Amino acid sequence: MKLGTKLIHAGVEPDPSTGAIMTPIFQTSTYVQAAPGDHKGYEYARTQNPTRDALQNALAAIENGSHGISFGSGLAATDAVLKLLAPGDEVVASSDLYGGTFRIFTKVFAKYGIQFHFTDLRDAEALRPQLNARTKMIWIETPTNPMLNIIDIAAVAAIAKEKNILLAVDNTFASPYLQNPLDLGANIVVHSATKYLGGHSDVVHGAVIVKDEALAQQLYFIQNSCGAVPGPQDCFLVLRGLKTLHVRMQRHCENGETVARFLRQHPKVNKVYWCGFEDHPNHDIAKKQMRGFGGMISFTLKDDSMDAALKVLSGTKLFSLAESLGGVESLIGHPASMTHASIPREERLKNGLTDSLIRLSVGIEDASDLTEDLKKAIG
Ligand SMILES: *Cc1c(COP(=O)(O)O)cnc(C)c1O
16 A cells, blocks of 8 residues: 555554544543453553554554554654663764754763764764663654754664664654654654644644564553553544645645745845755755655745844744644744754754754745745745
8 A cells, every 4th residue: 555545544443333434532530441451442541542552553554663652742652762771871863953853862861871872874884883781772853953954864774683783763844754763774753743644733632653563562561560641632633644645745845846946046045954955964864765855945045143033033924923833834943043042052062953944844834925924034
């Protein structure tokens, strides 16, 4: 089955009690048993919920995994994956990570004796010097946030496999429409479903997808034991969002290209970061592992002052100034003070994230209205 069909049908069966074509929101905390232990597979709603089951099966199918495990947020999903580790273990992570991921690594899990090393992995070979006998996990994001760098997933996966280290890929930016890390050798895919999967800026949700039974059972154990589970209504909203992921992503990609090319020829714009440009340093890898280039773009102005950036940030009308990304509506953001404020300034600058960098999540409106809006704001 191809992705568009899976997005609409995978995991979802008509409700057996009524025939309802859409999986109902099973808003219940417990399930009645006929006799102790005699039940229909559902005992308590932290452990199992039918709305969540439908979503988890759909998520597994669209990432070409065997199991999906849902959480109350993307960071709760990250938290669960890190709980596979034990004190003394080490993680090598790509630099230029989502700010909240950097924060949970360095401010939460470092306290429990897990060590994190951050490396620029645009060249996968940069991984080798960071690995040792204690390295248990490699964590990457590609395209990276907000610099839109590309990491070669298959090359990193080959090294991880050789050294018997788990590779986790945060696939939030690309979504399964553009790339499937499990097919490229990753062991774990993480999503903030708050973004493209949900797609309508109306739900916070996270997911982990794997294709290994033992790993799946460990993650279900953590999901149930630690309890960061999503509510059934949120699961319903993500399921509903998934049904149009392919149609939305197609437009995000088209609009992304139009906006990136518009910005690039604008006399007041300095640099545009978008992995679809033929001269993007890792364009070849992007072309190899992705089926399109998405709607995330960052750029700087020739006038590198904070004031000039702030004028654009507050000057757009269709691009709303807000955190987050991946919704149908266009957003504009200032990583240094918003999404990436939790990363120390010197660390940010090392990755090229300057104070004047502007990030766009290009929505699915009419492209000419979006470029017109930016034209007015840039002046
Ligand atoms: C938003 C985001 C997260 C965190 O997800 P939440 O749903 O906000 O907890 C993780 N990774 C990336 C790339 C994100 O954009």
